[in-house]
Amino acid sequence: MPSFTLTDAVRDHWLDNFSISASDLGLPSSVPWSVTKRTLRGGRRDGVDLIQLNNGALSVAIVPTRGMSFWRGEYQGHFVGWKSPVTDGPVHPSLVNLQNAGGLGWLEGYDEMLVRCGLENNGAPYTEVVKGADGTERHITHGLHGKIGYIPAHFVAVHVNPQPPYEITIEGHVDEAKLFHTQVRMVTKITTVPGSNKLHVRDEFINLKEAPSEMQVLYHWNFGPPYLEEGSRFVAPMKTVLPRDPRGAEGIGHFDVYGAPEPGYAEQVYYFELHGEGAEGKTLAMLRDRKGNRGVLLRFSTSQLRGFTLWKNTSGLKEGYVTGLEPATNFPNARPFEKARGRVVAIPPGGSHVTETTLELIEGAEAVAKVEAEIKGLQAKGAPTIHPKPVEPFAPQV
């Protein structure tokens, strides 16, 4: 399989620019796919590496400098992602202080279609108070959504299958590792078939320690218009539904329907257990537009990603009119809460935890209806339990 290493920092390998296409490789070029890589200049994006993966129908901008996040995409002319208040991104991690604003610095660069949250923690900031060596108290603030989205990949490669269906894979390695702490390497492989409406994200989290390592990961997939609009719906085979907090409880009666843009809207968050198929718990979750003509679909397994969070943020169009579909190893509560409830992954020495998610862009009423039917099939496993308030063991009761 032709492979091209773009970055291998440890082996001192680096390409300033890179470009490859079907015809470059002598492969059938009826679908004009391409992969290009360049370094952005100026402003807060100065020095950020960007890989444009275009399969001929679906394109996505992958950001090695920001932990292999997906900045934004396009499918058949539609924008895929959201319009963040951060308008000059992708922002270089060196310009974001994650400790700003009491651990909310993460938001200063938040503008992606997909950003992973973790690996030490995800969810809202929380503070631990520890005794220092000198006997005084020290506050440790764990910032919003952790660090993995702000760590540059030290290895980046492109692989192309020379046989049909000619899959294109972008591989990236991101280490979250330091002395005395977690030592986990994420090896992500982002794969797409030329001309398809799909993107497959396989992440392997490898424990580099000889002792166990713990980790959490949440996939913060974010979508705005044209998938999100007044009357858009969230559709999934739900086993359990609850609001994260009192603000979410206010909207529990219509948690799966979206409102119009509303300047000043305060976010509402819901936690879910989903029904899944088979031992793996294969499941799916979709955001579709009002009329059911278009949708974004995520496929994943509850055995790999057991928690699911829905983030509704239908504020003004310029303030981030967006919803997050967030499969995760856990619920984004403070880590000690999750740990006590067994929702922190322990990776044994030499072992790894694998997650797989497929993004599908759905076009047309028929295609949307087909997905809805599939979801309905899974929903037959049991009607959802809908809790009007936060409830254990999923969320702190308040």
Added chain:
Amino acid sequence: MPSFTLTDAVRDHWLDNFSISASDLGLPSSVPWSVTKRTLRGGRRDGVDLIQLNNGALSVAIVPTRGMSFWRGEYQGHFVGWKSPVTDGPVHPSLVNLQNAGGLGWLEGYDEMLVRCGLENNGAPYTEVVKGADGTERHITHGLHGKIGYIPAHFVAVHVNPQPPYEITIEGHVDEAKLFHTQVRMVTKITTVPGSNKLHVRDEFINLKEAPSEMQVLYHWNFGPPYLEEGSRFVAPMKTVLPRDPRGAEGIGHFDVYGAPEPGYAEQVYYFELHGEGAEGKTLAMLRDRKGNRGVLLRFSTSQLRGFTLWKNTSGLKEGYVTGLEPATNFPNARPFEKARGRVVAIPPGGSHVTETTLELIEGAEAVAKVEAEIKGLQAKGAPTIHPKPVEPFAPQV
């Protein structure tokens, strides 16, 4: 009007180097003005963009990478600015942790002739204690003088008026914007006429939200020798004068006179209300040398910038022998204090707040005397009220 875009990150436009002069444009070149731009290399300045604006008599180094600050200038052979303990600047923002030293990290790169302070807060660091989602307490430290001086501009352009007086303008856009928070774009236009002793700074702060946004800005203009020396004076049409704190109170008897360099000197700070002319409240404030042969003058309006702070820091020459003349939307107290007293600007959706300041370099006894006469004229509106101690509503009483 000939315009040259140097940086437009969002549109992927970037120039490594840029240079323009009167003759390049076929304009009269009797005054040999020029604008050049380059990127600094090495040490803590590596990657910092610097624009040298030279109008033929007055030159200033503008730093897009540091929020369009003015690093230092020169007028007719005199240095304009100050000698900071930071001797290897301008320091790249990525190398300054604003949360260091309990929110005093800002000082690690502080060496400018003009740095804007804001937009969320300015003044000394302060801490809020909030309850996190997990019920624990979290400390939020708002660092000294905010972030705007540490945010790279995402848009930079040069404009030249082809008609007399051939004004040269440097335009820069700096966004302080993130989800759930302030979303303000500063559009600065720095204008000078070839051969003149003046620099006009017009900043428009545009609310990018559909809901109201709040902001504060303080213009930290800093000057050392030759304008500052033993016996130099601060001259302005004063309505109210008070010390910020007990240390300031110690020197209230001679607040407008400067001492010689004094190693180990502790800063003294005074707050002012100034008299202004007309509805706009046009006013001015000058630092002049002992004999009244030379001065730096700021012209602004109290309707745009209602608070004025004088920072006296006559410590040793190598420790920062400097004074700050600081027109601002507020007094640099903790933001909650200012907010409660109505000194935080609320910008409506779609609206903006504009500030304009003119820097003038004054040479010669006659010119200095003329400015003093102008100030005296305004002072005729009423004698100053001088408070010996901090007093409400301007400063917390202690």
Added chain:
Amino acid sequence: MPSFTLTDAVRDHWLDNFSISASDLGLPSSVPWSVTKRTLRGGRRDGVDLIQLNNGALSVAIVPTRGMSFWRGEYQGHFVGWKSPVTDGPVHPSLVNLQNAGGLGWLEGYDEMLVRCGLENNGAPYTEVVKGADGTERHITHGLHGKIGYIPAHFVAVHVNPQPPYEITIEGHVDEAKLFHTQVRMVTKITTVPGSNKLHVRDEFINLKEAPSEMQVLYHWNFGPPYLEEGSRFVAPMKTVLPRDPRGAEGIGHFDVYGAPEPGYAEQVYYFELHGEGAEGKTLAMLRDRKGNRGVLLRFSTSQLRGFTLWKNTSGLKEGYVTGLEPATNFPNARPFEKARGRVVAIPPGGSHVTETTLELIEGAEAVAKVEAEIKGLQAKGAPTIHPKPVEPFAPQV
């Protein structure tokens, strides 16, 4: 003496690449020494300057971007340094938030053979609580081991003595200086003789203030295999020995012997006073392998570096199997503790504090035995006092 300036940020001097060898200078090239400099690309090392100093027998990678640290070395084919959990370094300082994890961010880039710790503080993080100008309490966390290892050098030069023994010197200037605080310039000169087994590190800490400046510095020399293995020994002329804390006390009975790699091992730390020769207190400390066939030796003076710390971290080979030999101006307790016991250096205005350390790589049983004999000679000054628990005035009693 031929001198080559690689970086002089203040004078706008910068070389992208540099290379020099004996033959380039027309000097005898029987020992093929060389000095090269380049900038690393990709991942977290993007933009890091690296100087490879190779004296023909001993080579070391010096990192101007990380405060003139030594990344790793090689002597006669042996690796000198350690294998850190940070595998993609050297990490650019702009990507490390020293305030992360309650002041443990320093560890995110910690992978060096030598990193200096200081200058404001070294040792574990500690927190001061101060009253802000607004009357509220503010926590100031002083991070692990200070900042000096994360400040890029603003001046770097190479000097070669054209006369025998043709010493090669790398000079670097690193400033830790800001308004109202410490203003110290470190001028380091790293010197080696072609073909030798030695590296001399002379650091001058110059007070740039006109008032006194205080500083602390700890030399964190770190070694793993082949010098460290089960049965390796720490050998030095000891006057006083104590554990830093209860965990160290557990191993006081065999503090000078190392165990095999042990996944999950918790660090043990010991403090020492060493015997020294003459007014300067010339002393030495060695780590040698089990059989006494190989060692790394440090020579320094107790008059310059009065505290000595031994860090034993014999955890798993992939988790950092390493020991630190750490001569310092102090013990790495919280700074207020050290200050109260007179172990913070006060540099007078215009003055400086100089430290000198020589690293020697010892090969062969005979050479190791000779060093042991020298240490035994010094030990004759008195048997060591070994405290089973932390004891004043060296460490807080617990």
